[in-house]
Amino acid sequence: DAGVIQSPRHEVTEMGQEVTLRCKPISGHNSLFWYRQTMMRGLELLIYFNNNVPIDDSGMPEDRFSAKMPNASFSTLKIQPSEPRDSAVYFCASSELGGQPQHFGDGTRLSIL
């Protein structure tokens, strides 16, 4: 069975550029989560969706970050404009609606120069 699929695997771009990260959850999973992982702060939840609706975005650092889930099989996390401090590994995870465990994708390693 296909797991959570994220793209791109790596992204290197200059500050000020727009960055779009993509996620395809496991089929049938109706909860989707975006996390950011850094050495300093560990794994932090940014936002999560149930049935394509954002439920809690209190972890989104600032207005430069936005996330959408236009349908049950696709979500994006966008950073505009990007800054060097956004450099991190971004994970997407999915689970059955309201349930556990969450299953993680392989992440996108983002470097902002």
Add this chain to the structure above:
Amino acid sequence: EDKVVQSPLSLVVHEGDTVTLNCSYEVTNFRSLLWYKQEKKAPTFLFMLTSSGIEKKSGRLSSILDKKELFSILNITATQTGDSAVYLCAVEAPNAGNMLTFGGGTRLMVKP
């Protein structure tokens, strides 16, 4: 604010040793505690614990939860180099939907 603390931060052992990783938590309410293993990429699910005193076991790995003292342990017996990873503990609280609060992790290195 929900809080999850793992100890030790890092650990170096030799193959064949037994290790115990600790996770303590403070949450307003509690629903479940999960353990994940993270090697180079995605955290992979190991165990979910909801009841005190009931051991979950998978091969050389086992885990138990103490809801009175608010902690869990993850044991690995007869460690192998393939057990080298960061082990993450996370807690789910019902007042937070199905969000997880993660601890900082324990980095385990198993030497041949």
